[in-house]
Amino acid sequence: MSPENPAILEPDALEDADRVEIPAELPVLPLRGTVVYPIMVVPLQVGRGKSRKLVDEAAVGPRIIAVVAQRDENEEDPGPEGLYEYGTACRILRLMKLPDGDFRVLIQGLRRIRVEEVLATEPYLRARVSSFEETGGDDLRVEALRNSAKDLFRKLVSTATILTDELLVALDAIADPGRLADFIAANLPVPLADRQAVLAAVDVGKRLEIVTGLISRELRVAEIQREIHARVTEEMGKKSREALLREQLKAIQTELGEGDAQRREIEELREKILAARMGEEAEKAALKELDRLSQMHPSAAEYSVVRTWLDWMIEVPWSKETEDRLDLAEARRILDEDHHDLEKVKDRILEFLAVRKLKKDLKGPILCLVGPPGVGKTSLGRSVARALGREFARISLGGIRDEAEIRGHRRTYVGALPGRIIQALKRAGTRNPVFMLDEIDKLGSDFRGDPSSALLEVLDPAQNSSFADHYLEVPFDLSRVLFIATANLLDTIPAPLRDRLEVISLPGYTLEQKLGIAVKHLFPRQVEEHGLLDRDVTIDESALRLLVDGYTREAGVRNLERELGKICRKAARRIVEGETGPFSVTAENLAEYLGPRRYESEVAERTATPGVATGLVWTPVGGDIVFIEVTRMRGEPALHLTGQLGDVMKESAQAALSWVRANAEELSIDPGEFERYEIHMHVPAGATPKDGPSAGVAMAAALASLFTGRPVRPTVAMTGEITLRGRVLPVGGIREKVLGALRAGIRTVVLPERNRKDLEEISESARNQLEFRFASEVTDVLEVALSPEPGGPGEAGPGAAERG
Numbered sequence: 001m002s003p004e005n006p007a008i009l010e011p012d013a014l015e016d017a018d019r020v021e022i023p024a025e026l027p028v029l030p031l032r033g034t035v036v037y038p039i040m041v042v043p044l045q046v047g048r049g050k051s052r053k054l055v056d057e058a059a060v061g062p063r064i065i066a067v068v069a070q071r072d073e074n075e076e077d078p079g080p081e082g083l084y085e086y087g088t089a090c091r092i093l094r095l096m097k098l099p100d101g102d103f104r105v106l107i108q109g110l111r112r113i114r115v116e117e118v119l120a121t122e123p124y125l126r127a128r129v130s131s132f133e134e135t136g137g138d139d140l141r142v143e144a145l146r147n148s149a150k151d152l153f154r155k156l157v158s159t160a161t162i163l164t165d166e167l168l169v170a171l172d173a174i175a176d177p178g179r180l181a182d183f184i185a186a187n188l189p190v191p192l193a194d195r196q197a198v199l200a201a202v203d204v205g206k207r208l209e210i211v212t213g214l215i216s217r218e219l220r221v222a223e224i225q226r227e228i229h230a231r232v233t234e235e236m237g238k239k240s241r242e243a244l245l246r247e248q249l250k251a252i253q254t255e256l257g258e259g260d261a262q263r264r265e266i267e268e269l270r271e272k273i274l275a276a277r278m279g280e281e282a283e284k285a286a287l288k289e290l291d292r293l294s295q296m297h298p299s300a301a302e303y304s305v306v307r308t309w310l311d312w313m314i315e316v317p318w319s320k321e322t323e324d325r326l327d328l329a330e331a332r333r334i335l336d337e338d339h340h341d342l343e344k345v346k347d348r349i350l351e352f353l354a355v356r357k358l359k360k361d362l363k364g365p366i367l368c369l370v371g372p373p374g375v376g377k378t379s380l381g382r383s384v385a386r387a388l389g390r391e392f393a394r395i396s397l398g399g400i401r402d403e404a405e406i407r408g409h410r411r412t413y414v415g416a417l418p419g420r421i422i423q424a425l426k427r428a429g430t431r432n433p434v435f436m437l438d439e440i441d442k443l444g445s446d447f448r449g450d451p452s453s454a455l456l457e458v459l460d461p462a463q464n465s466s467f468a469d470h471y472l473e474v475p476f477d478l479s480r481v482l483f484i485a486t487a488n489l490l491d492t493i494p495a496p497l498r499d500r501l502e503v504i505s506l507p508g509y510t511l512e513q514k515l516g517i518a519v520k521h522l523f524p525r526q527v528e529e530h531g532l533l534d535r536d537v538t539i540d541e542s543a544l545r546l547l548v549d550g551y552t553r554e555a556g557v558r559n560l561e562r563e564l565g566k567i568c569r570k571a572a573r574r575i576v577e578g579e580t581g582p583f584s585v586t587a588e589n590l591a592e593y594l595g596p597r598r599y600e601s602e603v604a605e606r607t608a609t610p611g612v613a614t615g616l617v618w619t620p621v622g623g624d625i626v627f628i629e630v631t632r633m634r635g636e637p638a639l640h641l642t643g644q645l646g647d648v649m650k651e652s653a654q655a656a657l658s659w660v661r662a663n664a665e666e667l668s669i670d671p672g673e674f675e676r677y678e679i680h681m682h683v684p685a686g687a688t689p690k691d692g693p694s695a696g697v698a699m700a701a702a703l704a705s706l707f708t709g710r711p712v713r714p715t716v717a718m719t720g721e722i723t724l725r726g727r728v729l730p731v732g733g734i735r736e737k738v739l740g741a742l743r744a745g746i747r748t749v750v751l752p753e754r755n756r757k758d759l760e761e762i763s764e765s766a767r768n769q770l771e772f773r774f775a776s777e778v779t780d781v782l783e784v785a786l787s788p789e790p791g792g793p794g795e796a797g798p799g800a801a802e803r804g
Contacts (some may be wrong), residue, residue: 020110022089026066027054028115028125035195037182038089038109039174048104050077050124055095055103063092066113066129069196080118080125086200089113089131112199134178136203146177146209152215152403153184158551159222164191180202183678190214224251243612265293269310277319282474286313309411312418313472317425320433321480324359326387338383339376340517341763344504345369348594349384361463364432364482368498370442370490371506372619372736374556377486378438384484385434391426398439403449406458408471418471421458421478432480440497441487459483475663481571508555508623508739511765515541516550522561530568534580537571539564542587550597555623555736567593608714611706613785615698616719616741616749617690618733623740625717627684628695628702632677644681646691652721653681656699659726660707661776668780669707679703694731696722697750701785710786717741718750718781728776734758741767748773750781 029051031079036042046055058065068087070078083320113129120126150171157163167187173178194214201207218231228251273286289306295305325331328350335346348367356362371378385392400406408419417423425431443452457463458478466475484701490498509517527534539547552559570593571583585593611630616623639657641650657679664671681699683690697720705712719737721729730752739762741749751758753774759767774782 002726008342011250020064020091020757022111022113022129022131023062023064024128024130025065025119026089026113026129027058027127027753028066028068028083028087028118029054029127029657030070030078030083030093031067032070034056035069035186035191035192035199036067036090036107037186037199038111039179039182040109040186041093042107043108044105044107046105047646048076048761052103053103054124054497055092055105057093059095064110065090066115066127067107067109068115069192073192077518079121080127081114081123083115084196085128086112086196088199088771089129102645112202112339132202134202134204137207139205141206142177143206145205145212146180149180149184149208149212149215152219156215156219156222157543159219159226160189160782163187177208181207181624184211184215185605188214188218188459190218215549221252222323259396262294262298266290269293269314269484272314273310276314276316278313279318279475279477279600282313282318282472282476286310286476290465303413304445309471312422312426313474315426316418316422316472316476317429317431318476319431321430322390324353324356324432325387325596326353327715328353332389334387335383338386339380340520341509341513342380342506345380345384345506346506349387349501353388363465363479366459366461366483366485366501368501368503369506370487370553372508373488374554374558375506375508376556377506378436378748379383381434381436381484381486384482388434388482390482390662391428391430392436393428393433394436394438395420395424396438397451398442399444400451401446401448402442403451403454404453404470406454408469410470411473416471418469421467422469422472422476425476432482434482437483437485440485440486441489441492443493449523452497455497456500459485459497460531461758467733505735507735507761508743509557510739510742511548511770512765513763514557514560515544517557518544518548518564519559522557522562526561526565526568528653530565530572532568532572532575536575537568537581537583538584540584540587543585543590546587546590546597547594549743551594553599555739563594608711610709611702613698613702613712614746616695616715616717616737617692623733623738625741625744625746626690626695626698628698629684630679630702630706632673632679632706634676635678637675638678640678640680642680642724643685644689645683645688649683649691649695652693653699654659655722655724656703657722659700659722660703663726663779664707666779667704667708671702675705679706691720692721692731693729694733696720697728697778697781701781705786708786709790712785713748713787715747716750716785717744717746717748718785720750720752720755720775720781722778728752728775728777728781730754735761736760738770739766740768747771748784750775750784752776 029046031044034042036371046052054065066081066087067090070082071084072078072082088110089110090107091110093108096104098104111131112134113131115127116130118125119128153171154168156169157165170183171180174183181198181201181204185195188194188211198207198210199216201210225248232248236768269290270287273283273290274488276283278286283799289310293303293306293310295308331353332346335349339346345367348365352362352365371377380619381394382392404419406419406421408422409416418426418494421435424434424435428435437455440455443455457467461479464478464481467478468475476644485501487493490503493501522558524534525537528535548560548565551563554560560712567585571581574583590598607730611632613628615626615628617626639654641653645653658671660667661671664674681702682746683695697718700722701712701718704710719731719734721731723729734751734755738749748771750773753776756774759772773780775781775784
């Protein structure tokens with residue numbers, strides 16, 4: 001029910017109300033948020049089911065009902081215990097049914113009643129009630145209280161803006177002191193409990209005392225409002241009216257004692273700040289902001305900003321950390337269980353644990369794992385965290401161009417948050433997790449800043465003990481974090497940032513390593529992920545070898561796992577369609593699962609004719625082979641280069657041609673041929689940009705092969721830079737190039753003599769499958785690479801040979 005403003009009855013109506021006889025039993029209408037007094041006519045909106053039934057039935061009888069206020073206005077169906085003891089007997093003057101089924105009722109208050117006993121609760125409340133007459137209304141004390149109440153109410157009307165002057169006209173028309181008290185109480189902006197106290201006061205003197213006290217309190221509130229208004233106006237000057245109202249509301253709440261909830265909240269935050277065991281500077285800043293928060297009203301715009309900042313300060317793990325598992329044997333077991341090979345990384349983690357066992361306050365290392373896609377860099381982070389017994393946190397840096405992503409936004413910005421470093425630590429819940437910075441080589445920069453510069457502080461052990469996030473604005477200790485960055489190549493990492501990283505290279509896998517990874521990790525995982533059992537599908541070694549060699553050509557094992565997943569899906573479908581297993585995958589039936597073989601070795605075919613040599617190249621996804629093709633046409637002497645070659649590679653081609661021409665007689669080449677032919681050198685694939693000096697020896701071999709008519713042996717590949725004097729200079733990426741040669745079916749690799757030391761980085765299994773020849777001069781390369789007679793492939797010629 002939603003009552004509207006009450007109205008005063010005319011004197012004749014009041015006399016009529018006094019003559020109405022009140023039945024001993026009445027239906028009880030619960031009323032929300034207001035009290036009806038005997039002198040009032042009040043319109044109500046009746047919408048609750050029981051209440052609608054009550055007024056509908058009461059309207060056809062004597063139309064007398066009991067109206068009683070409910071204690072909790074949010075209660076939908078109050079029982080006897082949910083109502084006050086005193087109420088008002090009322091008469092229904094008018095009833096109108098609205099289109100939505102609700103009733104609009106006009107009721108007239110008759111006399112005070114008390115609910116003696118509830119007789120029924122269905123279909124609505126019915127109770128035995130007793131009405132009573134007022135007492136103590138004729139002595140001088142009552143007269144004095146009446147005059148005092150009228151004077152105070154007049155003063156309140158002139159002071160409070162929510163009361164209108166029309167009330168004074170009605171006030172002067174009421175002579176009866178009891179009804180005067182009821183009228184004033186009905187128009188005061190006081191809580192329901194105070195209104196109910198006035199209704200329950202049978203003694204007129206007592207009632208006037210209550211009303212006088214309520215008026216005095218409202219006068220004090222109004223006086224405080226005026227004082228606040230004057231003080232705030234003087235202090236704030238041109239500040240907004242919204243701030244003025246907040247100050248007024250705050251002072252009113254303080255006067256009425258309504259700020260307890262906010263004080264409790266402030267104390268809870270204070271306890272959490274102290275329990276977080278922040279550093280001295282951070283705790284001082286947090287307590288200072290908490291004091292500011294206690295002075296704000298919750299509706300203030302800055303309140304939520306400060307509260308959010310305090311929540312972040314409390315939830316960041318300032319002192320929480322996990323205990324490292326210092327059992328080296330167990331850590332080694334976990335690392336071997338999760339990853340095949342990767343010995344360098346495993347050794348580095350075990351070294352960290354060994355030193356950590358001897359020196360408890362050891363700072364975390366800053367590792368960077370560099371290698372082609374699919375070799376297990378990212379998954380290695382989780383394995384390291386499991387081996388150390390630490391939590392794992394990871395953020396991807398690929399494509400980040402805003403410095404604020406690392407350091408956070410300042411609190412002056414709307415929706416500001418800490419940077420990804422602090423956010424990840426909060427999710428991890430400890431201050432010493434294994435923290436993976438994925439794809440650090442793919443950071444960008446623009447007008448918003450340079451994230452790589454922000455990482456300089458994060459990844460510097462000498463500075464990160466006091467890392468300052470722009471949002472928190474207090475130092476946070478990152479020295480206990482074990483950072484592991486991953487990258488595909490180092491060239492795109494800025495030099496100052498690269499200088500802070502301990503780089504560990506992860507080469508591509510050999511065939512034997514891929515077989516081990518597939519058997520131990522990839523195939524069992526795919527079987528489980530596709531809902532199969534180990535006995536449902538099996539794959540033998542011959543099928544795995546064919547799968548690696550004929551269906552994937554990569555440095556890592558990502559595509560290998562996809563192909564194994566395809567096999568498992570085929571098996572799962574056959575099982576669901578009713579076929580009975582187990583299904584055994586062999587080299588003979590592998591094509592039934594994966595289709596025809598995708599990769600064939602074309603080395604022998606491509607190098608069978610003179611003028612084609614096989615070079616070795618390094619790419620971001622691992623090493624590979626490249627064919628250098630040379631042909632000649634009659635015409636003016638010229639050298640044409642195609643295949644998207646860079647400037648350095650073009651210069652290498654020119655140097656190779658110059659050396660071959662200068663040494664034509666030693667190579668049994670007629671020098672006059674260079675005057676009769678124009679030469680075209682092409683390096684497939686034409687759509688891929690290429691550059692670098694390492695193809696120099698292959699270009700020289702291709703030119704020598706063309707003009708001598710001696711093909712390059714199909715199983716020989718080479719790399720090295722050449723000079724005009726025929727020297728072979730060292731090049732980089734030897735490990736990746738050797739593994740690429742092994743994947744392509746090469747059997748003999750020609751390397752610069754000064755790269756001999758790089759063989760130590762290649763696994764023993766890879767070295768055992770290849771023959772290595774080392775060259776100091778271009779003539780050493782040609783002795784190994786060129787067939788002894790024109791048109792014949794032959795075997796690798798004499799030279800400095802070495803088996804792994």
